[in-house]
Amino acid sequence: MYKFIKYISIYIKKLFFLNISFFKKVISIFQVDNILFLKKSSQELLKLSRVTLPKKFFVLINSEVLNRGKLCVRKGDLVLRGQTLTLGCGNIVSIHSPTSGRIIDVINNYIFFLDQFFAVVIVESDGRDLWISRTPICNYTQFSSKKLINLIYHSGILGLSGSGFSTSKKLQCAVGKVHTLVVNAVESEPCVTSDDCLIQNFSKEIIDGCKILIWILKIKKILIVVSEEKIIAFNVLKKSVINLKDFELLKVKNKYPSGSSKKLIQILFNKEIPQGKHAIDLGIIMYNVATVFAIKKAILDGEPLTERVITLYGDKFLPSKNVLVRIGTPISHLMKIYKLNEKTLKVNIGGPITGLLIRNFNFSVLKTNNCIMFVSIQNNELNNFEEKNCIRCAACSYSCPMNLLPEQLYWYSKHSNHEKTQIYNIQDCIECGICEQVCPSDIPLMSYYRREKKQISIAKFKNYQIKKFKNLFLLRKQRLNNLNSRKKNTIVSQYIALNKFNFKV
Ligand code: SF4
Ligand code: SF4
Incomplete structure (x- = not known):
C-alpha cells in the first residue's frame, strides 16, 4: 500500500510540473550554463573548421542496396574521391567515396540502426585525397530541367535535414506543379547550429543553389526562412539577396518544432497538408539550406556529396563547434581528435530531442546527420529511462x-x-x-x-508489389488466351479452306 501511494504521489508531482518538464529534461542533459552559451552563440559568428581525414573511412550503406546488386566496387579496388561506390535504387541515393585510396573490405549487415541493417564499405585513405575528374556546369541555363535533375541524382543528394528523401525524386514530382520554393533554415532544435554556420560561411553559394532550383522548377517566388534568433545569418542573407527581386527573407519565432517542414508550412501559409498529400500538392516545395548548398556544389563545381557540416557537442567535455566532415568518418576518429573518453560517454546521433543514443563507436557520419552529441554515461537522467505503463494522463x-x-x-x-x-x-x-x-x-x-511507420511502408510496398505482379500475371494469362484463340482460329480456317477444295484431312 505504501509503495502504491508513493508511486501515485511521484506521478502527481510529475504532472504538476509537466509544463516545465520538457525544459527540465533538456536542461538536465545539457547543463544550464551550456544552454545559455548556445543561445548566445546564435548571435555570434560561428566558425567552421575541417576535420582531419581518418586513415580508414567506414561508409555505411543501406543493406538493401547491396542485396539488389548495386555495389560498384570490390575489395582491393583503387578509388578516387567522388567515385561511385553504390548506385541508387528506389528512394535510396547513390553513395560516393569520401577520399582516394583502396577498398579494404565490404561487409553486409554490419550494423543495425533505425530498424534497418547497414552494410559498410571500408576505404583506406592513400593520404592524397584526389578527386575524380569533375565537370562543373557554369552555364546551367543551357541545360534542361531533366538533365539537371539527372545530375543531382548522380551526385547522391538527399534531404540533409534528416528526412533522407531523394532530392532528385522530389524535384521530378515538383516540376510544373509548384509556384513557391521555401528554403528552410529555421533549425529550431536546441544545440544544433550547423545550418546557421553554413549560412554565415556560404551565403553566396546558397543563393546560387536557389537560382539553380529556380531554373529547374521555373518558379518566381523564393522564401528563405530563418529563426528570429539567428541575427547574423539573417543579416548575411539580407546582403546577398538585396538586389534579387524574386527572393524574400522571413523570420519565424524560435519555438520548437517550427523547423519541421509541415509545421513551417502551417506557420507561413496557414495551411495544413491534407493526409496522404505532400506540400507539392499545395504548390510549395521545401528544401533544407544544406541541401540547397549541396545542389550548388553538384552543378556548379561538379562535386558529388561527400561531406557536410555538422554540429559537435559534448555536454561539458566539448564546447559546441561546427565542422566540415566527410561522410563515413568514424565516430571513434572524432572522439580521438577531441580527446573524448569512449569509456565514459554515449553518442547521441542527431539533436538532443530527436537524436538516438548509441554505444557503438563503429558507427560513422551519415549524410543525414546534422549533429553528433557526446553524453556522459554518469548522467542519471539518461540512465533512468525505464519504460512504465501508460497512465492515460493525456x-x-x-x-x-x-x-x-x-x-x-x-x-x-x-x-x-x-x-x-x-x-x-x-x-x-x-x-x-x-x-x-x-x-x-x-x-x-x-x-x-518510427517502427510503426517503417512497418506500414514495408506493408505498402509489399501490397504494391503483389498488385503489380498480379497485374503482370493477368496480362500474361490474357496474352496466352489470345494466342491460343488465334491458333484455334487459324486451324479452323485452314480446315475450312481444305474442305473447300475437297481435300480429306
Ligand atoms: S505524436 Fe509525433 S508530432 Fe505529436 S508530439 Fe509526438 S512525436 Fe511530435
Ligand atoms: S503515453 Fe500515456 S503516460 Fe505517457 S504522456 Fe501519453 S497518456 Fe501520459
Whole structure:
C-alpha cells in the first residue's frame, strides 16, 4: 500500500510540473550554463573548421542496396574521391567515396540502426585525397530541367535535414506543379547550429543553389526562412539577396518544432497538408539550406556529396563547434581528435530531442546527420529511462504540435495495428519528440512511431508489389488466351479452306 501511494504521489508531482518538464529534461542533459552559451552563440559568428581525414573511412550503406546488386566496387579496388561506390535504387541515393585510396573490405549487415541493417564499405585513405575528374556546369541555363535533375541524382543528394528523401525524386514530382520554393533554415532544435554556420560561411553559394532550383522548377517566388534568433545569418542573407527581386527573407519565432517542414508550412501559409498529400500538392516545395548548398556544389563545381557540416557537442567535455566532415568518418576518429573518453560517454546521433543514443563507436557520419552529441554515461537522467505503463494522463496529447493523439498512436503501434495507426494519422507525426519528453511514464514513444511507420511502408510496398505482379500475371494469362484463340482460329480456317477444295484431312 505504501509503495502504491508513493508511486501515485511521484506521478502527481510529475504532472504538476509537466509544463516545465520538457525544459527540465533538456536542461538536465545539457547543463544550464551550456544552454545559455548556445543561445548566445546564435548571435555570434560561428566558425567552421575541417576535420582531419581518418586513415580508414567506414561508409555505411543501406543493406538493401547491396542485396539488389548495386555495389560498384570490390575489395582491393583503387578509388578516387567522388567515385561511385553504390548506385541508387528506389528512394535510396547513390553513395560516393569520401577520399582516394583502396577498398579494404565490404561487409553486409554490419550494423543495425533505425530498424534497418547497414552494410559498410571500408576505404583506406592513400593520404592524397584526389578527386575524380569533375565537370562543373557554369552555364546551367543551357541545360534542361531533366538533365539537371539527372545530375543531382548522380551526385547522391538527399534531404540533409534528416528526412533522407531523394532530392532528385522530389524535384521530378515538383516540376510544373509548384509556384513557391521555401528554403528552410529555421533549425529550431536546441544545440544544433550547423545550418546557421553554413549560412554565415556560404551565403553566396546558397543563393546560387536557389537560382539553380529556380531554373529547374521555373518558379518566381523564393522564401528563405530563418529563426528570429539567428541575427547574423539573417543579416548575411539580407546582403546577398538585396538586389534579387524574386527572393524574400522571413523570420519565424524560435519555438520548437517550427523547423519541421509541415509545421513551417502551417506557420507561413496557414495551411495544413491534407493526409496522404505532400506540400507539392499545395504548390510549395521545401528544401533544407544544406541541401540547397549541396545542389550548388553538384552543378556548379561538379562535386558529388561527400561531406557536410555538422554540429559537435559534448555536454561539458566539448564546447559546441561546427565542422566540415566527410561522410563515413568514424565516430571513434572524432572522439580521438577531441580527446573524448569512449569509456565514459554515449553518442547521441542527431539533436538532443530527436537524436538516438548509441554505444557503438563503429558507427560513422551519415549524410543525414546534422549533429553528433557526446553524453556522459554518469548522467542519471539518461540512465533512468525505464519504460512504465501508460497512465492515460493525456499530457502527450496536450503537447503535440500536430494535434495528434500520441497515446492512441502508442497503443496501436505497440500492437502493430496498422489500420488504426493510420486512422489516427501516424503519417502526420513529424517525430518532434515532445510527447516523449513530457511523458511521465518515460515511454520511448518516438521509437514506437518510427517502427510503426517503417512497418506500414514495408506493408505498402509489399501490397504494391503483389498488385503489380498480379497485374503482370493477368496480362500474361490474357496474352496466352489470345494466342491460343488465334491458333484455334487459324486451324479452323485452314480446315475450312481444305474442305473447300475437297481435300480429306
Ligand atoms: S512525436 Fe509526438 S508530439 Fe511530435 S508530432 Fe509525433 S505524436 Fe505529436
Ligand atoms: S503515453 Fe501519453 S497518456 Fe500515456 S503516460 Fe505517457 S504522456 Fe501520459
